[in-house]
Amino acid sequence: MSKPRTLFDKIWETHLVDVQEDGTCLLYIDRHLVHEVTSPQAFEGLKNAGRTVYRPEATLAVPDHNVPTTERGGYIENEESRIQVETLQKNCKDFGVPLYDVNDIRQGIVHIIGPEQGFTLPGTTIVCGDSHTATHGAFGAIAFGIGTSEVEHVLATQTLLQAPLKNMRITVDGGLPKGCTAKDLILALIKIIGTAGGTGCAIEYAGKAIRDLSMEGRMTVCNMTIEGGARCGIIAPDETTFEYVRGRPMSPKGAQWESAIRYWRTLPSDADAIYHKEVTLDIKDIVPQVTWGTSPEDVAPITGTVPNPSDFEDKLKQESVKESLHYMGLAAGMQISDIKIDKAFIGSCTNGRIEDIRAAADIAKGRTVVDSVTALVVPGSGLVKEQAEEEGLDKILLEAGFEWREPGCSMCLAMNDDKLQPGERCASTSNRNFKGRQGFNGRTHWVSPAMAAAAAVTGHLIDVRDL
């Protein structure tokens, strides 16, 4: 009998082109996503070396980080942003890489459009010069972020040199309580495992709570795997997955669909597979989660208080908490729900999908954004936007005083004009709370889309269950 294998092992082993003596693997890459920020130097490298893109049809490019969300005229004011987007356009043309350009309805955040188009499939290896590539693991794929030199390597050879990752399993039991979402689940998890909890590992999410999630919820969970230090999160494909993938523009059709499903059903981990690290968590008692600091592990329940540096044992952690609180302008011991906000941001590859917008609209309905707050809703793609408009969500949001924007990364990293002013505080559905991430000296509090909308209509962080 062969050795029991994990989902990750199965996909990994299937994709080995070569294994060097020292164990370094040459891994075949099925799908390569490209955006404008991390690719120019890679294409430049190819050009300088006289190389071509090895398999353009396995590559998909989209501008997302720099695009304005105010209008879709095609012209970008900011010169550097414009040059970066134009460089992508030119490179795609020169190298024959498919591109969803700014005015294409299929344009959107790179991690939203892959799944949407059926470019992301179970059992595949997927990379992108972007750490949140982990998102695609929700389909039972090995998906991880790479640097620009590696982007160049994949463009030139369709392979990547990688040392195998270790297997870690996180089993989440229980049902998600009322008011809680996949976002709250992953925040609660990151608090437990810490920002380096998954270093060197692929995290397989298992258990009832994960199986019960929609594909969109699973993507939210896998998306933030990188905040827990792992490059790659993965969830076994099941009926929910197949239902989502079926009929997408690039997903297999007809007889191929049947054989694909048959194959995908063999992927889940074998019963006795061995994991290097195991964590279990029961979420039946969690409440909505928020962050108070500038590290992903700075998570607290909305019902809690801002911690005191002395609550932590490690000296350096105490220092970093002190610094965080200073930066965030918060006093230890204050109620989280007393924290007032200036902006709310609903969007990003974590929470920019249709279910997220529905959740925000659900809270917005019949309420009004308070005067002192600016609230942005940025759909993750042109298609998400279209769908939301078909459902009338844009009207509900606009009526409540939210801004309804064009798709892109927007205030997730504030490379375009959507940013926090110094000192401003934001209830944000994004995935990075580092200093300055959403604008110089801006302050970020992570929340779910419903919680962000609730903060927008009350002016402070608030337990969505209290509305």
Next chain:
Amino acid sequence: MESFTTLTGVAAPMNKINVDTDMIIPKQFLKTIKRAGLGKHLFDEMRYDRAGNEIVDFVLNKPAYRTAQILVAGDNFGCGSSREHAPWALLDFGIRCVISTSFADIFYNNCFKNGILPIAVSKLELDKLMEYAERGSNATLTIDLENQTISGPDGSEAIFEIDAFKKHCLLNGLDDIGLTMEKQNKIESYEKNMKHSQPWLNTAE
């Protein structure tokens, strides 16, 4: 890529955990389409005030460390994004080696592609090296990649671990795209197999 054999240089202490890629190179500098020139923006928001003046307390602004080639930092260095601008900025500033107890995976890999050596040491070792680096411009360390050692002028020596292939490439400054292209026939035979076993993967437009 420039090879890395031995390096003797000033070590700067950055006694901070979770130094993330947004700190190393803030996003406003990601708009470049070039690799070079990022050194002046390294640690931008910690290094300069809003008016663009140097913050005197910041370690790399202190006379003793302005030419540092080695950085000694707290746990989980380089966490956050995949931006290779982080190692590009370090390199452009002149840093060729970062020592910490642990590194974020993508950052770690990115270093090797750019001729930077990231060294993971034990907490105990790090504390010693940090104390050492805090001594100022006398804090020179010598890194010997071939023998995998870090030594101070007082003769003390620490040994570090490193993956053999990564070491080989760094020592010889090898371009791994070229190496992989030599395996073209293996890639082709893999693809032939895949066409047969998972034909639907060829259907992407």
